[in-house]
Ligand SMILES: NC(=O)C1=CN([C@@H]2O[C@H](COP(=O)(O)OP(=O)(O)OC[C@H]3O[C@@H](n4cnc5c(N)ncnc54)[C@H](O)[C@@H]3O)[C@@H](O)[C@H]2O)C=CC1
């Protein structure tokens with residue numbers, strides 16, 4: 001029998017036909033069940049999210065946002081783990097009562113504790129807010145010694161008890177250096193899973209451009225925060241655009257005021273945290289909580305095509321930044337992973353600013369180790 005006839009024989013075989021039909025029907029049935037489950041919202045396992053320092057200013061603003069689906073979307077149930085100190089525990093009990101009273105449909109469980117091991121158990125996402133905020137007149141690194149020791153202590157609990165693929169976002173200041181300490185004292189957590197929050201600065205930069213041009217903030221995109229979440233950060237608009245009726249236009253061209261962009265715009269974004277502390281006598285809890293939601297949301301769900309965001313991530317040497325620092329870069333996210341946007345042109349002024357903020361991170365790292 002030649003090959004052609006053999007192939008015809010196989011195709012003609014009724015057993016084979018039936019098998020193919022059964023597989024096809026099974027596949028179709030599975031697709032329909034998944035679709036129906038999606039409609040009925042019944043198939044998703046809850047995701048466990050840890051918030052440390054959960055009774056504090058940011059924690060109090062953040063946990064209802066998470067419970068409402070602002071981080072993982074309206075169809076994803078969540079379980080909240082909330083960690084506090086002994087001194088903060090009474091207030092945390094109140095936060096739990098309020099979460100119950102808010103009757104959030106997505107909230108499938110709440111654990112409150114002062115035990116870091118219990119807090120970290122099986123968490124899929126950890127938002128590390130615990131720490132002392134700076135007061136008026138202080139720089140963020142002034143809270144270094146108290147805060148880095150918290151991150152050293154909590155690193156091993158996360159490493160040993162969180163889910164193996166847990167994503168970590170460090171919010172507490174000095175955010176980049178706390179994240180670096182956490183990474184160094186939790187060596188088995190992949191470095192790609194440890195990040196820090198510079199999305200607040202990114203959103204502040206979008207807000208300033210939107211105010212200046214009197215356009216909606218959602219029409220502005222691709223600003224960049226380079227470096228440290230500190231007053232040396234570099235808010236860069238050289239690649240930023242605004243959506244107009246004539247397509248995407250470059251922010252520099254539209255603003256048409258390089259002096260403002262290279263001076264007042266940069267210092268306003270760099271100093272915005274301080275300005276809010278001066279006004280509120282408390283740190284920027286509402287916008288920080290919202291930015292933390294944006295950070296995790298985009299990391300998990302992905303960034304829209306053609307758009308990047310700023311995240312403090314482990315430097316691989318991109319743009320000449322010393323590998324191993326946690327440095328804010330422009331990143332895109334896809335399938336739960338971030339990648340640094342490559343190939344952007346860096347002019348001379350930008351180069352200086354990228355290096356200055358990297359230098360501060362190198363010095364902060366040395367200072368952090370001297371505090372431990
Ligand atoms: N990366 C960013 O964009 C921003 C960072 N921050 C920083 O976030 C941190 C938190 O700020 P706020 O919520 O305003 O401060 P907060 O003082 O209101 O809250 C911090 C909470 O952490 C708790 N805490 C302290 N040590 C702890 C520990 N070892 N374990 C568990 N809980 C602990 C405290 O009891 C307190 O309830 C500060 O370091 C602040 O500077 C604030 C705004 C923006």
Ligand SMILES: O=C([O-])CC(=O)C(=O)O
Pocket residue numbers: 133134140173200272273274276277283284288
């Ligand atoms: O400035 C602070 O200390 C709080 C903070 O990090 C911010 O608002 O960016």
